[in-house]
Amino acid sequence: xxxxxxxxxxxxxxxxxxxxxxxxxxxxxxxxxxxxxxxxxxxxxxxxxxxxxxxxxxxxxxxxxxxxxxxxxxxxxxxxxxxxxxxxxxxxxxxxxxxxxxxxxxxxxxxxxxxxxxxxxxxxxxxxxxxxxxxxxxxxxxxxxxxxxxxxxxxxxxxxxxxxxxxxxxxxxxxxxxxxxxxxxxxxxxxxxxxxxxxxxxxxxxxxxxxxxxxxxxxxxxxxxxxxxxxxxxxxxxxxxxxxxxxxxxxxxxxxxxxxxxxxxxxxxxxxxxxxxxxxxxxxxxxxxxxxxxxxxxxxxxxxxxxxxxxxxxxxxxxxxxxxxxxxxxxxxxxxxxxxxxxxxxxxxxxxxxxxxxxxxxx
Amino acid sequence: xxxxxxxxxxxxxxxxxxxxxxxxxxxxxxxxxxxxxxxxxxxxxxxxxxxxxxxxxxxxxxxxxxxxxxxxxxxxxxxxxxxxxxxxxxxxxxxxxxxxxxxxxxxxxxxxxxxxxxxxxxxxxxxxxxxxxxxxxxxxxxxxxxxxxxxxxxxxxxxxxxxxxxxxxxxxxxxxxxxxxxxxxxxxxxxxxxxxxxxxxxxxxxxxxxxxxxxxxxxxxxxxxxxxxxxxxxxxxxxxxxxxxxxxxxxxxxxxxxxxxxxxxxxxxxxxxxxxxxxxxxxxxxxxxxxxxxxxxxxxxxxxxxxxxxxxxxxxxxxxxxxxxxxxxxxxxxxxxxxxxxxxxxxxxxxxxxxxxxxxxxxxxxxxxxxxxxxxxxxxxxxxxxxxxxxxxxxxxxxxxxxxxxxxxxxxxxxxxxxxxxxxxxxxxxxxxxxxxxxxxxxxxxxxxxxxxxxx
Numbered sequence: 178x179x180x181x182x183x184x185x186x187x188x189x190x191x192x193x194x195x196x197x198x199x200x201x202x203x204x205x206x207x208x209x210x211x212x213x214x215x216x217x218x219x220x221x222x223x224x225x226x227x228x229x230x231x232x233x234x235x236x237x238x239x240x241x242x243x244x245x246x247x248x249x250x251x252x253x254x255x256x257x258x259x260x261x262x263x264x265x266x267x268x269x270x271x272x273x274x275x276x277x278x279x280x281x282x283x284x285x286x287x288x289x290x291x292x293x294x295x296x297x298x299x300x301x302x303x304x305x306x307x308x309x310x311x312x313x314x315x316x317x318x319x320x321x322x323x324x325x326x327x328x329x330x331x332x333x334x335x336x337x338x339x340x341x342x343x344x345x346x347x348x349x350x351x352x353x354x355x356x357x358x359x360x361x362x363x364x365x366x367x368x369x370x371x372x373x374x375x376x377x378x379x380x381x382x383x384x385x386x387x388x389x390x391x392x393x394x395x396x397x398x399x400x401x402x403x404x405x406x407x408x409x410x411x412x413x414x415x416x417x418x419x420x421x422x423x424x425x426x427x428x429x430x431x432x433x434x435x436x437x438x439x440x441x442x443x444x445x446x447x448x449x450x451x452x453x454x455x456x457x458x459x460x461x462x463x464x465x466x467x468x469x470x471x472x473x474x475x476x477x478x479x480x481x482x483x484x485x486x487x488x489x490x491x492x493x494x495x496x497x498x499x500x501x502x503x504x505x506x507x508x509x510x511x512x513x514x515x516x517x518x519x520x521x522x523x524x525x526x527x528x529x530x531x532x533x534x535x536x537x538x539x540x
Numbered sequence: 541x542x543x544x545x546x547x548x549x550x551x552x553x554x555x556x557x558x559x560x561x562x563x564x565x566x567x568x569x570x571x572x573x574x575x576x577x578x579x580x581x582x583x584x585x586x587x588x589x590x591x592x593x594x595x596x597x598x599x600x601x602x603x604x605x606x607x608x609x610x611x612x613x614x615x616x617x618x619x620x621x622x623x624x625x626x627x628x629x630x631x632x633x634x635x636x637x638x639x640x641x642x643x644x645x646x647x648x649x650x651x652x653x654x655x656x657x658x659x660x661x662x663x664x665x666x667x668x669x670x671x672x673x674x675x676x677x678x679x680x681x682x683x684x685x686x687x688x689x690x691x692x693x694x695x696x697x698x699x700x701x702x703x704x705x706x707x708x709x710x711x712x713x714x715x716x717x718x719x720x721x722x723x724x725x726x727x728x729x730x731x732x733x734x735x736x737x738x739x740x741x742x743x744x745x746x747x748x749x750x751x752x753x754x755x756x757x758x759x760x761x762x763x764x765x766x767x768x769x770x771x772x773x774x775x776x777x778x779x780x781x782x783x784x785x786x787x788x789x790x791x792x793x794x795x796x797x798x799x800x801x802x803x804x805x806x807x808x809x810x811x812x813x814x815x816x817x818x819x820x821x822x823x824x825x826x827x828x829x830x831x832x833x834x835x836x837x838x839x840x841x842x843x844x845x846x847x848x849x850x851x852x853x854x855x856x857x858x859x860x861x862x863x864x865x866x867x868x869x870x871x872x873x874x875x876x877x878x879x880x881x882x883x884x885x886x887x888x889x890x891x892x893x894x895x896x897x898x899x900x901x902x903x904x905x906x907x908x909x910x911x912x913x914x915x916x917x918x919x920x921x922x923x924x925x926x927x928x929x930x931x932x933x934x935x936x937x938x939x940x941x942x943x944x945x946x947x948x949x950x951x952x953x954x955x956x957x958x959x960x961x962x963x964x965x966x967x968x969x970x971x972x973x974x975x976x977x978x979x980x981x982x983x984x985x986x987x988x989x990x991x992x993x994x995x996x
Contacts, residue, residue: 209728209739211728379729380729381726381727381728381729382729408907412906413906413907414906414907414908414909415906416904416906417904468725470960472962473962476962514894514953517892518892518955518963519963521890521892522890522891522892522955522956522957522963523890523957523962523963525890526722526888526890526957526960527722527960528726529722529723529725529726529888530726537579537582537583537647537917538649538787538788538789538790538791539649539786539787539788539885540649540650540651540788540791540884540885
């Protein structure tokens with residue numbers, strides 16, 4: 178009897194409540210298609226970005242071959258141009274540290290900076306090295322090539338003299354071949370099998386690709402973009418600024434461009450914009466909207482615009498910017514930090530993602 | 541019925557004996573499970589720094605002896621189950637378990653607190669009066685125990701449920717269906733209900749309201765004989781369901797088994813007969829059991845003192861959850877008076893806290909990478925709880941001072957998102973936390989909550 182009364186009360190409350198407060202958005206259609214999100218990421222963003230990088234690295238390899246065969250000023254300039262194009266393409270790939278890229282520590286072999294001149298010199302002089310060894314992570318990849326083509330000496334004539342030595346030509350050659358071969362292997366893995374694995378894991382578990390991708394995305398934004406490109410050189414984590422830790426230190430003039438490309442890459446993932454530049458699909462943005470969090474999307478959009486504005490106000494060379502007016506650099510850092518808050522706190526809360534490190538009971 | 545005649549009432553000892561056995565076994569299993577998950581290492585041995593409860597900073601993990609502490613705790617639980625040296629066993633259990641919980645408040649859970657309280661209460665209950673190894677040792681057994689001793693367990697359970705229900709009487713829970721509106725849709729990969737129910741708005745509200753009604757009503761439905769069996773079915777359903785949805789470990793099972801205490805004595809007698817049958821099968825034949833002298837009633841030694849302690853215990857239990865009223869500001873935001881109040885699964889709160897170490901004289905500063913000092917779990921818990929933030933700020937201040945930094949000031953730039961609201965600044969970033977002391981006073985450096993949550 179009491180049970181019936183209780184049941185009636187419960188039902189009564191439910192009816193009373195749902196009629197009063199669920200008005201507006203009908204609650205029956207928000208079954209978000211997470212696999213469409215993963216498909217869009219894989220097919221329209223990730224794989225095309227890797228393909229582009231591979232193409233650019235092939236061009237870089239070719240330019241390198243020409244240069245190694247004939248180390249003259251014209252070939253050096255062609256090599257530098259190819260390097261910059263490939264480095265730009267890399268900015269669209271760095272955050273995808275998942276699948277084979279994660280297994281082989283791809284990112285660690287492609288873009289650890291500041292590069293270690295001593296390690297590079299030691300490798301060149303000894304002539305024998307294992308470029309995949311973790312100890313060589315700071316002697317390989319784009320930053321090492323940056324040093325090899327811009328940093329060996331103060332002027333190009335002196336740089337070119339280094340390439341009279343076979344040790345130098347073969348190290349440069351090995352660096353670029355290694356970057357190309359790593360990239361091809363990661364791309365092949367995406368094309369052959371990983372794409373389907375990636376797309377199928379829509380679950381909310383610590384190891385599903387949806388959750389890992391989300392965590393990787395935020396980790397990249399916080400570490401790869403905010404800290405590495407801005408925070409560390411601006412001295413945010415140290416007592417003094419460390420301008421020699423900027424990306425593309427030796428080429429000098431490109432740190433801003435690379436950072437802006439990286440920001441565009443992050444935006445494209447957030448909004449689900451295809452790498453080809455046309456069309457967009459399911460994304461974190463549309464997922465948030467399906468969860469009734471358009472307010473957060475607006476907030477993030479504003480913060481993206483602010484951050485871009487702050488970065489655009491900087492000198493082409495972050496090295497020069499830090500040395501002349503570091504405040505502008507820290508302002509850009511602060512603007513990016515606000516995005517970290519939105520991603521790490523608000524977006525993760527909205528998705529209620531299971532995270533792998535929280536292995537303990539809840540209440 | 542006067543109080544004194546109530547206190548003299550007696551009742552069958554079987555429910556208390558069954559409760560003791562079940563409690564001991566559950567606790568022993570919990571300890572084993574805890575260590576199997578490797579949590580002794582990850583929660584107590586790996587962190588460089590531990591968050592202490594105010595006044596208990598002397599309670600720290602004991603290095604490798606921490607394992608010994610867990611072994612002692614598990615064995616004590618087993619002794620409680622057997623009723624072997626019961627009083628010593630339950631005191632040992634209470635002390636070792638509570639010590640474990642005090643080592644680091646990062647892992648605070650309401651149900652660990654519940655177990656500390658329950659084991660404290662059980663120190664004063666004659667739970668080994670019947671069907672215990674102590675009976676065999678002392679060659680005597682008791683048929684009846686004071687009625688209040690069983691009722692006190694019911695009361696404690698009742699408080700846990702009822703207060704948990706009261707805590708749900710707020711606008712976030714009832715009118716916004718938060719935080720279930722965040723949590724349930726993320727369970728989309730559950731079989732069957734995952735993509736049919738979990739994202740439905742009406743379902744979020746149903747769960748919120750029925751959860752609130754369940755908590756408020758269940759103690760009374762369990763007390764009332766006619767509804768008891770249905771109430772128990774509800775208990776089982778509710779706890780199994782929440783276990784499926786949320787990572788809440790052993791707690792649901794502990795609550796299900798505990799609520800058996802509400803059943804009549806003959807039910808518990810059946811359980812004991814069944815246990816006896818098993819013991820016989822295992823060749824503990826009753827012939828080998830020494831002849832026990834049977835007493836009708838277990839009289840409590842130091843009755844007055846015991847009753848005073850138990851009475852005070854309950855007065856505290858009834859008042860402590862309301863201590864938040866002494867603090868200004870929104871409880872969910874400041875968390876001043878939030879713990880130890882049966883506020884279970886009420887909030888989805890996340891934060892980010894970036895600490896800035898400043899030289900007061902030169903103004904030079906740098907930010908701290910929290911992962912240099914905290915485990916990810918500690919960092920997560922720290923980032924939205926002011927007392928954690930303060931304690932960590934002091935730790936950082938001490939650390940960098942000892943590293944030779946001068947005139948150290950510690951500031952924090954922090955943001956917190958509560959129940960699906962946009963994140964907002966949390967701590968006043970102009971206040972040097974290194975100069976602030978922990979106390980029971982309100983923390984003025986918590987920025988005000990910009991929204992309004994109505995209710996208890």
